Amino acid sequence: MAAYGNAAVRAVTLYSAGKASSIIDGWEIATRELFSTESARTKGCPRTTFLGICEGGNVLGVPPGEYNSRMSDNKQYGLKAIAVLRSAPALADDQALLWKKIGNGNLKPNSQMDVVTTLWKAGLIKAAR
Numbered sequence: 001m002a003a004y005g006n007a008a009v010r011a012v013t014l015y016s017a018g019k020a021s022s023i024i025d026g027w028e029i030a031t032r033e034l035f036s037t038e039s040a041r042t043k044g045c046p047r048t049t050f051l052g053i054c055e056g057g058n059v060l061g062v063p064p065g066e067y068n069s070r071m072s073d074n075k076q077y078g079l080k081a082i083a084v085l086r087s088a089p090a091l092a093d094d095q096a097l098l099w100k101k102i103g104n105g106n107l108k109p110n111s112q113m114d115v116v117t118t119l120w121k122a123g124l125i126k127a128a129r
Contacts (some may be wrong), residue, residue: 005118
């Protein structure tokens with residue numbers, strides 16, 4: 001299921017097109033468009049993963065900035081996943097293995113890899129610097 005990944009791509013599209021005032025606003029608009037329940041719209045893990053990887057300038061069209069209001073392991077999961085994908089791009093097709101490769105085999109994923117792999121496949125993750 002790529003629901004939160006689709007929200008991430010939509011957020012970038014909205015922001016890049018000037019239809020969202022910030023990437024945070026883009027995420028809020030995208031989740032309102034794609035999800036019918038408030039709990040799905042406010043789900044923290046994919047949101048903080050997305051905003052966390054945007055903070056460092058990893059997403060094309062999104063300037064570096066402070067987008068997360070709280071510290072989160074999810075940001076680190078996203079950044080680790082990007083690093084792994086840069087050296088092993090085929091893992092974009094295996095979220096479960098990617099999750100294990102970033103050291104989280106004992107944890108249950110919560111759409112974090114969906115965000116990263118969908119952005120990756122859409123060509124929205126910047127190449128290594």
